[in-house]
Amino acid sequence: MSSVRVIRGSEWARPVRPVRREVLSNTPELEEGRSPLLFVPGFGHGAWAFAEHWLGHAVSRGFPAHAVSLRGHGGSEAAPKASLRAYVHDVVQVAAGLPRQAVLVGHGAGALVVAHALARYPARAAVLVSPVFGGWGTLGTALRRNPAGTLPAAFGGRLRLSRAQLFSRELPDSEARRYVSTLGRASRRAQWQLLTRPELEPPVGDPPVLVLGSPDDRVVPAAALSRVARRYGSAPLLFPGMGHDLMLDARWREPIDALLDWLEKEPAAH
């Protein structure tokens, strides 16, 4: 990774345009001084994806939990021309607005957004769930698994993720259909940036990073999971039999419990 970057002339000269952001929060009744979690959904998903199960579960274990919808997603303001930088800005803005240093949890391409945000905000810790770090390999995998839904996206159209890509067969069909129909889309520009992969800067404050995923994920191959984990000097924690959307799949409880256990044990994450 490259060294720390002090001068950001073009960013100073062109601040990201502010938009109205949707943040769903769930905080425990008794403040126990734990670091708040900030969940960042991937492309197409909104804060709702975490509100479904994980927010409530984190709170029941005493962690204040928040989920943000990236601009153009969920209940946030529309932003058809948003760049990856604008998404990163959204995450850093919400994180810096929390009362304490936050733990950033990114899912899918949201994990890439979190990885970029780590260079701009000293997170307490970070968790990358089924991380999609992009590149042409990601496109290849998606084209193979879901050609009809992916091909338009390669030309700037909407990416249509299928039920089989996101969930295991254990998830009841009605629920899976409901989730898939709720999906939105990321901006064309951000989709392109996901392929061309702007360089990642080193995280500030050296936070511990955990990578979660499933070997049966049809969006992120196991090799890609290990690559991401290696970048942060660890190995991925795997949940076989689950789909890409660990937070919505039938066995959503296992990964979130593992994540919270890790946070409780990791000394630097306190």
Next chain:
Amino acid sequence: MTTSTDRPDPEATTLALSRDGRPVSDRGDTVCVIGAGASGLAAMKNLKEHGFGVDCYERETGVGGAWNWRHDRSPVYASTHLISSRPFTQFPDFPMPDSWPDYPHHSQLLAYFERYADHFDLRSHIWFGTEVIRVEPVEGDGWDVTTRSTGGYGPERTSRYAAVVVANGHNWSPKLPGYPGLEEFRGEVMHASSYKDPAQLRGKRVLVVGAGNTGCDIAVEAAQQASHCWHSTRRGYWYAPKYVLGRPADQVNDTLLALRVPLRMRQWLYHSTLRLTVGDLTRFGLPAPDHRVYETHPIANSQLVYHVGHGAITPVPEVAGFNPYGVQLTDGRQIEPELVVFATGYLPRFDFLDPKVLGDDSGTGRPNLWLNAFAPGHPTLAVVGLLQPDSGLFPLAHWQAVLFARLLQARRSRPDRAAAFAATAQARAGERYSGPVKESTRHWFEVGHVDYLRAVQRALDSLEGK
């Protein structure tokens, strides 16, 4: 989450005696930070982040230093707004809310620092209401820091630290020029540091001396509140509007800097933009600037020229002297103000340090440092925030703190690089990071933000062996 307080135990073991034989509690590898203003907070947060323990001493009872209007040394007045826009003012890793205005109010800035202190759990490291009265180097690059309660009550206490960050600010000790006859003047005289509210000007004939950003702000308020306002300036200045081409002016300037447009070209562009928008200032009786733009500290004020145009501000030259009922100007005119406000700036003060430690051998009060932060011969001392940038100060203070934290890390892990750093500090002390500027105490610490940050980037890279 750390909830324990890392404060020194009052019964800490006394391992050594200070020079005059009083007990010293040894704080080991802990770093002492003097002041919990913007620079001190940035120093604490970054030292903590790099794994150091910190103790901070703050003479007031809250954080925010100069930006906390409750503090008796705070220079802010009711209407103080930032003169650099948000992207240049916020800490690089803790942005201000993007719902805030381009140029936030001082009360928002205080809220920002309070949130910063809470977010990074800094308050538990701060000894409030405690002032530092002596900082002395001891063998092995350590420091003995002697403190007592603000105001001189209570006993003195001395603690030994591995390193010290001086972040006591430089905008609190007023600089008052001497004028012949000032003592006999029967009107009211005040320094801008005691100006708080436009009600102090209401209905009076006011003379404002000084064309800094404060002087111009007060002149603008006097134009609206006083019965008459004279504004005395030493020379002609460039009054830059806060917005040009529909955007905050500093963002437009940095667009050019990002494109690496050379200084002369930027000056020419600036002059032509001002000519097209603000126009010829000599028409209003203002003197023509005797320097090019970027050669004095920039003045960001859109309203001054507007009120001169309304006749509410009369520009006058320098003050020659006072008599009991009036003020003599250098052009021979005599004016009769009831209230004179000296917006003549501030001088740095380090009462707790031997001036020689900061390289000020001749006693002029001007430290001789590298990167305006590192004292030759004292590798464990840093001054943070002693800068007068042409932009926001806080990002620069942040990077100074990061650099110092990495230097302290390198002293453990890579002593060779730390030694090279110390040698550079020795060789390059007094280096400037701006184009040519007018020689004046006001420009002692003047730096161009990009020139300065490039120098910090080079220093960081050399510490990392790049």
